[in-house]
Amino acid sequence: MDSNVNWRAPSPRLITVRRVQVVVATVAAIVVAAVLGSRGGSAVAAGGVCGALVLGIAAEWFVRRRIRAWGYAERADDLLVRRGVMFSRLSVVPYGRMQFIDVTAGPVERSFGLATVRMHTAAAASDARIPGLPRDEAARLRDRLAELGEAQAAGI
Amino acid sequence: MTEPDGWRRLHPLSPIVRGGRGTIAIAVIILPTLFGARRSSNEAIEFAAVAAIVGLGFVSWLVTRWRVDDDDLRIETGLIRRQSLRFPLSQVQAIDVVRPGLARIFRVAELRLRMGGATGKTARLAYLHEREVDPLRDRLLALARGTAHVDEVASARDERVLATVPTGRLVASILISDVGIMAEAVLVGLVLGIVLAPSAAAGLASGGAVWILSVFQLVWRRFNQEYRLTVVEVADGIVLRGGLVGLTAETIRPGRVQAVRMVEPIAWRALGWCRLEVDIAGRQRAEGEGRAQRRSLRAVLPVGSRAVAEELLDYLLPDRPREQTRPPSRAVWKSPLRYRMLAWGRTPTCVATTSGRLRRATNWVPLEKAQSLRRVQGPLQRRLRLASVHVDTAGRNVHAVIRDRDVEEANDALEELVASAEAARRVA
Numbered sequence: 010m011d012s013n014v015n016w017r018a019p020s021p022r023l024i025t026v027r028r029v030q031v032v033v034a035t036v037a038a039i040v041v042a043a044v045l046g047s048r049g050g051s052a053v054a055a056g057g058v059c060g061a062l063v064l065g066i067a068a069e070w071f072v073r074r075r076i077r078a079w080g081y082a083e084r085a086d087d088l089l090v091r092r093g094v095m096f097s098r099l100s101v102v103p104y105g106r107m108q109f110i111d112v113t114a115g116p117v118e119r120s121f122g123l124a125t126v127r128m129h130t131a132a133a134a135s136d137a138r139i140p141g142l143p144r145d146e147a148a149r150l151r152d153r154l155a156e157l158g159e160a161q162a163a164g165i
Numbered sequence: 166m167t168e169p170d171g172w173r174r175l176h177p178l179s180p181i182v183r184g185g186r187g188t189i190a191i192a193v194i195i196l197p198t199l200f201g202a203r204r205s206s207n208e209a210i211e212f213a214a215v216a217a218i219v220g221l222g223f224v225s226w227l228v229t230r231w232r233v234d235d236d237d238l239r240i241e242t243g244l245i246r247r248q249s250l251r252f253p254l255s256q257v258q259a260i261d262v263v264r265p266g267l268a269r270i271f272r273v274a275e276l277r278l279r280m281g282g283a284t285g286k287t288a289r290l291a292y293l294h295e296r297e298v299d300p301l302r303d304r305l306l307a308l309a310r311g312t313a314h315v316d317e318v319a320s321a322r323d324e325r326v327l328a329t330v331p332t333g334r335l336v337a338s339i340l341i342s343d344v345g346i347m348a349e350a351v352l353v354g355l356v357l358g359i360v361l362a363p364s365a366a367a368g369l370a371s372g373g374a375v376w377i378l379s380v381f382q383l384v385w386r387r388f389n390q391e392y393r394l395t396v397v398e399v400a401d402g403i404v405l406r407g408g409l410v411g412l413t414a415e416t417i418r419p420g421r422v423q424a425v426r427m428v429e430p431i432a433w434r435a436l437g438w439c440r441l442e443v444d445i446a447g448r449q450r451a452e453g454e455g456r457a458q459r460r461s462l463r464a465v466l467p468v469g470s471r472a473v474a475e476e477l478l479d480y481l482l483p484d485r486p487r488e489q490t491r492p493p494s495r496a497v498w499k500s501p502l503r504y505r506m507l508a509w510g511r512t513p514t515c516v517a518t519t520s521g522r523l524r525r526a527t528n529w530v531p532l533e534k535a536q537s538l539r540r541v542q543g544p545l546q547r548r549l550r551l552a553s554v555h556v557d558t559a560g561r562n563v564h565a566v567i568r569d570r571d572v573e574e575a576n577d578a579l580e581e582l583v584a585s586a587e588a589a590r591r592v593a
Contacts, residue, residue, distance in 0.1 A: 086587055097547075099540040101583050105590065106536050131281065131446060131559035135537030 014082040014089065022121050023141025027072045029117060035065030081139050086161070088128065088154065090137040100137045105161035106130045110151050114144075126150055172230040172241075176273045179292040180222025185267060191215055231290060233301075236308060238278065238288055252288040254309040256281045258421045258445045260302050264295075265411040274298040278305065281421075281446035281559060306401045306416065327396040327403070328477050330467050334438075335391060338468035341432040343524075344383045351380050391467035396477065405463060415463060420593075421445050423534045423560035425481055427474060429525040441466035441474050443481070444560030482529050486510030486517045495549050496569035509567045514589050516556055516582065518565045530565040532582065533589035534558050540579045542572075554579050 042057030074094045082089040087103045107128050114124040118140075124147040127138040142150065181188050195215055229242040238252045261277040268274060273292035280286050293301065339345045355377075358366025370377065394407030405415040424444040433439065442464050466477055478485060489508035497504040502522040509518045519527045535556050542552040552575035556565040567578060 087583065095544050097542045099579070101538040101579065103537070103583075103587065103590070130536040130557070132536035132557035132564075134555065134557040134564060135539065137537070 014084060016080040016082050016091075018080050019076060019139060019141035020123060020143050020146075022123060022143075024073055024076050026117055026121050026123060026141065027076060028069060031065060031068045031072060035061060035068070038064065076141070079139070079141075083153070088137070090128075090139060100135060102128055102130060102135060102137050103161070104154065104157035106135075107154055107158040110154050110158075112147050112151050123147075128154065170232075172232045174230050175226060175290065176292050176294050177226060178271045178273060180219075180226050182265070182268045182271055182273055182292050184218075184222065185265070187218075188267065191218065233305070233308070238305065240288060240290070250286075250288065252278055252280055252286070254305060255311075257305065257309045257418065259415055259417045260305060261416075262298055262302060262414045263411070264408075264413070268292055269410075269412065276302060279445065302416065303401075306418070309418065310401075323400070325398040327398055327480060328466050328469065328473055329395040330391065330393065330407075330469065332393065334468055335388065338433065338438060339384060339387055342387075342430060344380070344387060346432075348380050348384045351377055391464060394464065394467055396465050398480070403465075405465060417443065417445060422481060423530070423558045424563035424565070425478065425529045426563045427478075427527045429527075431523045431525075433468070434525070437471055438468050439466075439471060439474050440464055440468055441477055442563070444558070444563040446559035478529075482515055482531060484512050485515045485529055486512050489517060489519060492569045493551070493571050496551055499545055499549055499551060499569050503568075507568055509565075509570075511578075511582070511585070513585050516565045516567070518567055520566070520568060528563050528565045530556050530558055530563070531589070532556075532586040533593040534560075535582070535586040538579060538582055538586070540575055552576070554582070556582065
């Protein structure tokens with residue numbers, strides 16, 4: 010199933026978005042660790058800062074792998090979405106089963122011109138989403154999925 | 166109670182019935198005062214409170230009205246926050262007629278329409294007069310089918326009883342079920358406590374009274390709901406009827422069953438008993454809704470022998486897999502307990518999966534109902550070269566999970582199931 014389809018990936022800018030988020034969170038954690046640790050002496054403060062830094066670097070590595078693993082492919086009758094490094098998932102969502110499609114963009118995502126597309130079926134478990142698509146690609150995908158969904162719609 | 170433009174109101178006694186236990190409590194408080202049996206120091210406050218509650222109930226009745234249009238049911242309600250709800254009848258999955266004990270005293274009944282679709286809401290008409298409920302249900306079912314003629318339905322009222330539950334067996338099955346055993350343990354504990362150390366037992370019982378009562382309530386509810394449950398085949402689908410104090414009659418439209426599950430708890434297995442449940446579409450996570458709406462997984466056979474269950478299954482899923490295959494033996498490292506039960510099988514139109522250790526559960530999902538398919542692999546599964554395939558349905562509780570199969574097999578299964586589901590959808 011993986012070999013003969015044309016996989017597409019989220020925009021590389023998504024890595025930058027996530028990196029910004031990781032850096033902001035890490036800086037905040039370092040400040041907190043420094044302030045709280047300074048009460049218990051310089052050794053504790055240094056330990057806390059190092060811990061926060063290590064966590065930040067680990068998160069950066071993890072986030073990059075996670076985004077690289079993300080992909081989607083449009084086939085004749087269904088959309089494939091794969092994601093996850095530790096827990097890898099491959100979802101197959103038939104176009105006819107899509108009930109509605111969300112396009113959302115948070116403030117950071119929006120400032121990089123990115124958006125997240127989320128497909129909803131009647132089953133809550135089939136949660137398929139693709140983050141970090143360039144805005145026009147997200148709009149194209151949404152329109153195409155809506156069009157195909159309407160053409161192939163099947164009753165519950 | 167009909168207004169000129171077809172809007173109708175609920176039964177005037179609805180607020181009282183809907184109040185349920187609250188109504189009984191109010192009656193207990195107010196009646197002695199009314200008849201002078203008890204002199205209360207703050208009579209005025211009591212009366213004011215009761216009058217306010219009664220007034221609110223009356224207002225809620227006054228502002229609620231409903232109407233059946235060509236192809237949808239509309240309900241308007243709310244005084245301050247006015248709500249206008251529209252329920253398209255083509256999305257109706259099942260219609261329930263519910264009559265709790267209090268409603269039976271006042272000769273009223275509630276009509277509940279369970280909807281599929283993106284929202285999966287439940288439309289409630291609580292309460293209507295007993296005599297208008299059945300005709301209304303038939304009319305709604307006819308409209309849902311797209312035929313506006315009810316007479317045709319009335320003539321097609323041939324019923325065929327598919328299964329029913331003897332009371333003795335129901336009692337026995339509840340006594341050896343999980344809640345039953347819990348209740349018995351509590352009972353034995355109480356009796357032993359009273360005999361051996363009365364003072365300590367009394368303290369314990371008063372402390373945990375709520376908990377103890379809730380255990381017995383669970384047992385009672387199960388018995389009350391499943392008492393003489395009968396499955397009947399009619400023109401509009403299947404009807405599940407039953408109940409002791411509160412009666413329910415649930416009509417599931419044909420082809421609306423999303424999944425079927427057979428549960429065999431360990432204590433029942435020795436007797437060859439099982440329980441059969443059907444799942445229909447609806448909202449999965451029901452927030453802020455009453456218990457009554459959350460309970461959507463309905464037993465079609467609360468307890469029965471394998472032979473009876475097979476008969477019902479033949480009716481519900483004629484083309485279901487008879488044989489199931491076992492996972493590779495290394496899956497025992499991933500699922501040490503349920504490994505013994507894990508299996509799955511398929512036909513071109515249906516998937517079956519078995520899992521569970523103490524409660525063996527077999528799930529069947531007709532492939533035309535599959536909403537999406539997923540292949541999932543966790544870190545441990547990757548080490549063992551295993552993967553699971555999920556078949557998601559619009560039902561609330563039952564999904565088929567083909568657990569811990571060889572990676573190659575899982576990939577092939579995913580591919581084949583996607584193709585079969587596609588084909589099944591085309592036929593449907």
